[in-house]
Amino acid sequence: MKKLLKILGIIVGVVVLLVIIGVLTINFKGIPFYDTQEIKLKVETDSASVANGEKLVGLTCIGCHANENNVLEGGIMEDLDPAFGKAWAPNITSHPEKGIGKYTDGELAFLLRTGIKNNGQYSPPWMPKFPNMADDEIEDIIAFLRSDHPSLKASETVQPAPEPTFLTKMLCNVAFKPFPMPDKRIEKPAASDKVALGEYLANDVSHCYGCHSADFKTNDDYTPTNSIGLYGGGNKLVDLDGNIVPSSNITMDKNTGIGNWTEEEFIQAVRIGKRPDGSPVPYPMPKYGLYTDQEVSAIFAYLKTVPIIENDVKKMTEN
Ligand code: HEC
Ligand code: HEC
The missing domain is CATH 1.10.760 (Cytochrome Bc1 Complex; Chain D, domain 2)
Structure with missing residues (x-):
């Protein structure tokens, strides 16, 4: 029995030591460096x-x-x-x-x-x-x-x-690891393919899922649709006074999401930051006035294809 305890003690000691070494190494190493790759590119400035x-x-x-x-x-x-x-x-x-x-x-x-x-x-x-x-x-x-x-x-x-x-x-x-350099050119979806364009704008350009899914730590920035709680909101964002602002559920759930919103209401909230009841959409939600109505309408069409999540997130204005 005594011998067993001694062995256990040694194992625990070694594990603790390894953890300490790991912590010190990471703390000392800091943010890692990687090999760079030479990319031949001269952009057109028309x-x-x-x-x-x-x-x-x-x-x-x-x-x-x-x-x-x-x-x-x-x-x-x-x-x-x-x-x-x-x-x-x-x-x-x-x-x-x-x-x-x-x-x-x-x-x-x-x-x-x-x-x-x-x-x-x-x-x-x-x-x-x-x-x-x-x-x-x-x-x-x-x-x-x-x-x-x-x-x-x-x-x-x-x-x-x-x-x-x-x-x-x-x-x-x-x-987190660096993402690979794509091995072939990526094309932008055509405007006629509304859902694909909306997905591209929301996920690949504006990273709407980033704030509007469950948590930055469980987001998948390479394949955004694999993020936990995709568009179900609840990610704890911080405003300029340090208050927690949970992001909204923007899936089409009728009670806890935006399932009852019209396209016009959605466009107004995203482009000028005004909700259907007239209240402002609070910081840190950006205002996307540079998107056209057609582009925001494409994002709305895409969100209609995202699996519905029931998640009752408290609005800042309700606190
Ligand atoms: C959410 C905030 C944020 C956004 C949005 C953002 N950046 Fe940055 N950017 C940073 C931060 C913070 C760093 C410093 C990164 C570091 O510490 O290594 C940085 C670093 C950079 C650097 C490296 C500069 C250097 O001296 O090495 C470039 C270039 C850059 N950003 C360009 C862009 C461009 C272009 C965009 C838009 C397509 C963009 N960033 C969007 C926050 C941001
Ligand atoms: C920097 C984080 C952030 C990004 C990026 C972001 N949002 Fe938001 N969004 C928020 C926050 C915070 C709220 C308000 C939460 C609250 O009301 O308490 C919000 C609210 C909204 C609302 C209103 C929902 C409601 O029920 O009132 C809509 C619609 C919305 N966002 C759509 C989008 C779209 C579309 C994009 C991308 C084009 C986007 N958001 C990008 C943080 C973000």
Whole structure:
């Protein structure tokens, strides 16, 4: 009996030691580095590409990278859950050293797809990745970033380095991995294929599922439809005062979701942030005014195909 206890004691001791070594290693290693891949790319900077890129950057980048004067010199991510640490969106103006003048077109495409920066370091989930965005649109974004738009005028600002918590470092070492570079071109669905276009806009461009599923930690950013509680809401978001704002259930459940909403009501909520009862849709829900009515109507058509989830999420305005 004594011998058994002694053996058990040794096993427990070894396990504790291994855990301590693991924690120290991850803490010391921090956010991991990966091999970069050289991508040969020179984007077309014709006016149609730049215009579409401006729209996409307005929809998917400025929320984090623009300052209050709409210059893309970055700033602190105010609504980041403190459990993940502190992060600042960097300066992505055209400045040759302090902005993204130091990135080639290929390096930008590689980062947007895989999450690996040009120095090889992985970007934690606070920088979104676009593994399923159409190649034409990735290239349009880069075309706009190369344009002489006033929001991209070279800025000297250097944002602080991120301060990831142990949780973020651990997740980036064991759970989150860079996405593969696609091996063939990805096309954007045609406007005539309404549901496919809506799925593309919601899942691959605007990442609506990201906030509107159960939890960032159980989202699948490579295959969004595998996210737990897809569009059933309840993900605990944080507003600018640090209050928890659970995301809404936007599946078509008639009692707890938006199953009774008309298309017009949905378009109004998504584009201008007004609910059918006239109340505002609270922060951090972005306003998607840059989408056309047709595009938001396509998202609505897609949501009608998503499995219904019954999940009664308390609205902020009901608290
Ligand atoms: C949710 C906030 C957020 C959004 C949206 C976002 N970014 Fe970022 N971005 C960040 C953060 C934070 C980092 C720093 C990543 C790190 O710590 O490694 C970053 C890093 C970058 C970098 C690397 C800069 C460098 O100096 O290495 C580039 C380039 C970039 N983002 C471009 C974009 C583009 C283009 C878009 C839109 C398609 C976009 N980002 C959308 C937050 C965001
Ligand atoms: C940054 C997180 C975030 C993203 C991204 C996001 N939402 Fe939201 N959304 C919210 C929050 C928070 C609410 C309001 C929760 C509340 O009322 O308490 C909300 C509310 C809504 C509502 C109103 C639901 C209701 O019952 O009042 C709709 C509709 C909606 N979002 C659709 C979308 C669509 C479509 C997209 C993508 C184009 C999207 N959201 C992207 C966070 C987000």
